[in-house]
Amino acid sequence: MTTLAAGDTAPSFDLVDANGQSRTLASFGEGALILYFYPAALTPGCTTEAVDFTAHRADFEAAGYKIVGVSPDTPAKLARFIESKDLTVTLLADPDKATINAYGAWGTKVLYGKAMEGVIRSTFVVDVDATGAGTIRVAQYGVKATGHVDRLARDLGVAAS
Numbered sequence: 001m002t003t004l005a006a007g008d009t010a011p012s013f014d015l016v017d018a019n020g021q022s023r024t025l026a027s028f029g030e031g032a033l034i035l036y037f038y039p040a041a042l043t044p045g046c047t048t049e050a051v052d053f054t055a056h057r058a059d060f061e062a063a064g065y066k067i068v069g070v071s072p073d074t075p076a077k078l079a080r081f082i083e084s085k086d087l088t089v090t091l092l093a094d095p096d097k098a099t100i101n102a103y104g105a106w107g108t109k110v111l112y113g114k115a116m117e118g119v120i121r122s123t124f125v126v127d128v129d130a131t132g133a134g135t136i137r138v139a140q141y142g143v144k145a146t147g148h149v150d151r152l153a154r155d156l157g158v159a160a161s
Helices: 044-062 075-085 098-102 148-156
Strands: 014-017 022-024 031-037 065-071 090-093 106-111 114-119 122-128 134-141
Touching: 014 075, 031 044, 044 065, 044 075, 044 148, 075 090, 122 148, 134 148
Parallel strands: 031 065, 065 090
Antiparallel strands: 014 022, 014 090, 031 122, 106 114, 122 134
8 A cells, every 4th residue: 555755746636526527636726735535425424524624614725725525436426415515625536546546545444343445534735836746745544534624724723713
């Protein structure tokens, strides 16, 4: 399994959002991008994380961060997730898990005491330069959904409004 660390080159990607639009790392423009990977839309932990990112989106944006979530879900399921939970963060579909694997967010995890293969909840802060290339600033694997967004905001010095 690949694992990324601060200073590593961020893998580029070309994924589809909930509206069927192709999105690349470069398409988010120059600046800081919070790229988080989650197992499945419309599940309890993933909903908590997405709702928390939505609630703090304005604070992160005021501090210069864009927020993007990635899961192996289809664009249609992401659209249902966004609509049902009033989410305002960008969600990308990675059904073939190529980007999830490139970021090392796929592997063995323990769920309810049972080892299984799946998405390892992970968050990265990627600094994207003017050419669209990214460098990992922060790499966090195995984060917990509850409280994660507050901890990340605190670690990045993002003030709550």
